[in-house]
Amino acid sequence: MRVLGVDWGSARIGIAVAETEPFGGTLLPVIAASGSLAKDARRIAEVATSERVEAIVVGVPYNPLGSGNMGRLCRKLAEGLRALGWAVHEVDESFSSQESEDALKEMSLSAPRVRSKIDSAAALRILSRYAHGE
Template sequence: MRIMAIDLGEKNIGVAVSDQLGWTAQGLDTIKSTGKITGDLDKIKELVEKYEVERIVVGLPRNMNGTIGPQGQKALDFAARAARHLNLPVDTWDERLSTAAAERLLINADVSRVKRRKVVDKMAASIILQDYLNARVKKT
């Protein structure tokens, strides 16, 4: 089962997909947001069809105390619309600090600031997806 993760941002949407067995995550793309959920979902739908995705995971930004703020509510709204628009099951996954972790990994790999900006969103989506996949393995 191939799973796709989405890291929502104001300007960019990071996308990652799992392998067909659902074990490993790979960064796929960074989509420039259109500013409209339907437009963004149409772009995501193309990737869903191309990669034969069967489930979506949307990163859910929570406050450090676990509560859901305005960005978290946007992610929940996006997830609900994605489920209807893509006709797929959509889960949310706590993504606290995923972008910071992606940034740290890229800095440690000595990736230049310009290149980091281009890949940090899809790397954050990869981290979200890998955490989600790891949790699924632990449950079985």
């Protein structure tokens, strides 16, 4: 199944696309967040359509003490995508950005290259968690 991964942030939205079996993915260009979840959902849906995916996987930060503000916003984004007719799955994205940053640094990328890829790399990590049932 072809899926689109989303690492939503208030400034940037990381995007990646992957096949779940066998797992293999590609980083897509980061989308600048618009300040409106509805607009962000429409833009993500446009990418999903152009990438011909079957579903969208949204990373949601899970907080053991309950859902924080970012978790609520990510869930609202997922609801907006569902309202646009997409099958949406939510996956714990806790530490995905930090893990992605560490992996990119291990590749000896320059600091600017790491910053330019971290959000989409986190989206790919979210897809990996989805594909592997984490």
